[in-house]
Amino acid sequence: MEKEWKKQQPDGTITVRTCGWSPPGDHPVGCGMKLHIKDGKLVKVEGDPEHPISQGRLCVRCLTLPEYVHHPQRIIYPMKRVGKRGEDKWQRISWDEAMDIICDKIRHYTDNYGAESIIVFGGTGREACLYYYPLAFSSIGTPNCCYPLSGWSCYGPRCSITDYILGAGYPEIDFAGYYPDRYDNPNYKLPEYIVIWGKNPLMSNPDGFYGHSIIDMMKRGTKIICVDPRIHWLGTRAEHVLQLRPGTDTALALGLLNVIINEDLYDHEFVEKWTYGFEELKERVQEYPPEKVAEITWVPKEQIIEVARIIGTAKPCPIQWGLAVDENPNGVQLGHAILALIAITGNLDVPGGITIGPPAALMGKWRMETRSQLPDELWAKRIGAEEWPALSTAMATTHPDETLDTLETGKPYKLRMGWFNSTNFISATCSAQPDRWYRALQSLEFNVVQDTFMTPTAMAFADIFLPLPTFAEHDGVVLTHFGRNAIFMGAMNKAFEVGECKSDIEVCIELGKRLHPEHWPWDTAEEFFNDQLKPEFGFDFNDLREKGVFQPPYEYKKYEKGLLRFDGEPGFNTVTGMVELCSTLFEAWGEDPLPYYQEPHYSPYSTPELFKEYPFILTTGARAFTSFHSEHRQVPSLREITPDPIVEINPEAAEKLGIKDGDWVYLENMFGKCKQKVKLTKTINPKVVHASHGWWYPEKPAEEPSLFGVWESNINTLIPHKHIGKLGFGAPFKCLICKVYKAED
Amino acid sequence: MSQYGLLIDYEYCTGCHSCEVSCKNEKKLGRGVYGIKLAEIGPFEITPGNWEWNYIPSPTKLCDLCADRIEKGEKPACVLHCLGLAMDYGPVEELAKKMAAKGKKMVMFVP
Incomplete structure (x- = not known):
């Protein structure tokens, strides 16, 4: 990409190249674009043809960014509530005043009730997903950081299952994103089939996967199989749609395993060398013959067999798992079964198969390590951590459902202050029974909301509103899968300012410097990013701006090369060092070590x-x-x-x-x-x-x-x-x- | 001089509306006025499991094939932003060859 990222045009317009993230919300997809600024206003957004992934393409959410940025309802100054909660009465205040009020409250609750009486709520997708952890642990000093969605039903389960079964970063389809020359790179192999399971990547661009890469691959010859209760547009272009009854996915996965194992369509070498518990799995799947699975799932038996044969024989045939894995009480077993399918068919960490990140997230060191800044006795007070070890081992948050119980009962202790970072969860997003959350949250005595608009959640609860800048108004780094499988990393460049907004990291720094200066040696976002980038990559933030995009080199078959384990030995970073088809950890936590099907709690058959x-x-x-x-x-x-x-x-x-x-x-x-x-x-x-x-x-x-x-x-x-x-x-x-x-x- | 046109591969038009919106940005069009507009055909089932569901963007008389952008060496706004990379711009003779080469679900517009 061109070195120059900021240009003055003859008509006085300034053009700034950037890779997008948030706000407004999206996953860290990092699409390349050019922001056109005239007289301090964003006048137009265009795609950047030089960007190796998006290649000039841009969706309507970025194309309409000027309407969002300059929207008359946007909140662009810190606000203090001057009426009662729920009344639309606010007063503009300075950042200094806002920070003074907030710091006084944090000190008050910490000194009188312990820092655990303060809770940080985070939303999904936005940059806050990186920064709400250090905001809680490092700037405020509370162990309670909450993603309020019941059962943590978004991405977290898939990441945790992957941690326990594969001991690796997030598994993603190989769409040649690591290569500047993309699909033409000699190391790359085009998938013969892709199975898209409970997902519509064209619209969701999940967690950094560029959704329309699916179309790129289809044009080159890849065939599609969808597993979905709905036939969406992509389904009409698929070879097969397994149109299953919602919530029966795990039965289907076990049925596919049954056919693949019983018809001997699996990769013997991989199974023998790199998996643990194959015999147990083989025995378990005998309980799921295609006839029975057809009855459970409403997918015809013949189709189950045909698709199983494709998955067993097509090379490569990655499976892209979707949110349907998370939003299901039987989802851990589904995720386990899907990883088993990928592994035993030889599609793990091979060209055109499923790529996996190393166990430590890219640039994740600082983010994860902030936990250790809390004393052990405080960390032990994290809500729900003791009761739900499988969740609290992989995730640094509270248990979401326990958190609602705590708000309602005041047990084990009363929560008094809330900080809502990029989350509007009384709308139908990151919570089950949001009406119940809404009533429970009334008990909080003081709340801070960080957002761009006055949302229903902010209107109901904010005492102080801190305005966030859009991605066009602040510096940052975007990396796919939040670093868990960083296909590329891009520079987000501040192009102009609207009002007085501060980004997540700027607020972390400012608040941190006041409350815990020992953890916050940086004065600006740029200094912070320099310190994160330089030791890991040897270049600083300005170098990244000039590169535009950095694609770290990718190694396939890391398990053969000792690249997945911290001890440098071959294998996977799991208890047994293998892909655990039978999970030692699930068993230790009182769960069945093998995947099984459970009928949905409410269904034509269970109720x-x-x-x-x-x-x-x-x-x-x-x-x-x-x-x-x-x-x-x-x-x-x-x-x-x-x-x-x-x-x-x-x-x-x-x-x-x-x-x-x-x-x-x-x-x-x-x-x-x-x-x-x-x-x-x-x-x-x-x-x-x-x-x-x-x-x-x-x-x-x-x-x-x-x-x-x-x-x-x-x-x-x-x-x-x-x-x-x-x-x-x-x-x-x-x-x-x-x-x-x-x-x- | 050749006649130029827009080629659309509606096997891969995913209905994302990026053509509509980027065209409005380029031509500064108000609400309800379009330089190109998406049409939807389907979804309906022809035989079991065999579905027809197409999106086809149709340019209007407001489309000048982005003459200003072409002059600067850029692609028309809709072609650049199309998420499915399902649009092409060029002389109609060349586009006709591409249509024939693919052999299905292609349409060319000369606005």
Whole structure:
């Protein structure tokens, strides 16, 4: 890429090259773009053709960034609440005043009740995912940092399963992202098939995987198999769609293993040399013959056998696992079974297969090590850590469901101060039963919110609002998979300023310097990044700006070369040093060491009586091009494309209920109800409905009780609290039941 | 001088709307006015498991094939930003050859 990253154009416009992250929200995808600034305003965003991954392509969320950046409702100065909570009454204050107020409160709660009475909540995807840990541990000094989604049902389970089964960083499809010349690189091999399981990467760009790489590979000849209850657009281009009953994925995975093992389609050499517990797994999968799995999953037996044969014989054939692994109380077993499928078919860490990061995250040293700045006795007070060791060993957070219990009961101690960093979780995003969280959070005495807009969560709870800059307004580093499998690293460049906003790292530094200066030797974000980059890569932040993008070299078959273990020995960084098809750790934590299928808690088979009253299987959370979870609803051009929350219903089912396309309906079950707009489509089974998440209405009244209409279309009110797996992971966001009826109001 | 056109490979148009929005940015168009607009055909099932679901962006009379950008040596805005890399710009003779070479799900527009 060109060295010059900032250019003055003849008409006075300044063009700044950058790699995007957040805010507004997205995963660390790092798409390349050029920001055009005129008279201090962002006037246009264009794709950067030089970027090796995005190659000039850019989605509508970045293309409309000027509407977001200069939106009249955006909060661009620190604010202090001057009315009651829930009233839209605020006063602009300086950063100094905000920091004085906040530091006084932190000292007050720490001195009187212990630092553990302060809790940091973090959202998903945004840069805050890196910085809310040091904010809690290092700047504030509390052990309680919480991702409030029931069962930690997003990414965390997959990372943890990978830690325990593979002892490696996140497994991702090899899309030649490590190579400047991409798919043409001689070390690369194009996947023959890709299995996309419970995921729609074209819209979600999951965790740094550039979604449309799937299209790049299809054009070169890769074939697609989808595992999904919905036939999405990509499904219509797939060789197979295994259109399963929501929540039955683990049975399907075990059925595929059954065929592959019994028909001897597995990689004997890999299994013998690098796996532990194959015989036990072989015995277990005998309980899942294709006929039985077909009955459970509603996928025809012949299709299960055919797809198993493809997975067993296609070379390479990576499986890309999606959020459906996390949002399922049976998800740990699903993730385990999928990793087993990848491993025994010889697709692990080979060209065109599944790549894995080393066990230590890239640039993760500083982030992880901040935990050790807390004294052991304080760290031991982390909520839910003792009760849920499988979660608290891999994740540095509290247990999300235990945290709600603690807020409600004051046990084992009362939480008094909240810090909401890039999270709007009373909307239908990072929580189950957000109405219950909303009531429980009332008990917090003082709250800080960091965001870009006054969200329902901020309106309900903020006492101090700290404005975040968008990625166009601050310096930073974006690295895919948060460093857990860093396909590339890009420089985020500050192009201009709006109001008085400070980025996550700037707030960490400023607060840290006041409260714990011993941990915070840096004065600026740039100094901080220099210190993180230089020892690991030998270049500093300015060098990264000039490179634009850095693609670290990739080594395949790391397990043969001693590159996965801290002791430098060959093998995997697990207890047995092997891929654990039978898990020693799961067993130690009281779980079955082998994958097994468990029927969803609520389903036509587990709760037949309830199913008579709630006769649809409810699945939620599919993504759209126009939003990132609860974000972007206030951007006019995006709202024009996606104006309403959509529930997908099969026309055959709708007809029986007298429901027509475009009708507003209520979805209701034992836990809650919400209102969405009907889209009739035959791509969904007549017994299944799919509802959208993340909806609130920035155009509706801000104050209580409306809170921007946050309760009207809030699908997460239908998801129960603490219906999680034995190890503490996975909640049924994608496998519940509900009824549907026309909304007459 | 050759006639120029837009080639669309609608096997791989994923319906992302980047063409619409980048065109609006380029031409500074207001709400409800388009230089190119996505049409959706389907989804419907032809035989079991065999689905038809196509997105096809159609340029309007506001499309001048980004003459200003072409003059600067850049691609038309829609072609550059298309997530599926499913759009191409060039002389119609060349585009026709590409259509024939692929042999399915291709459409050319001369706006």
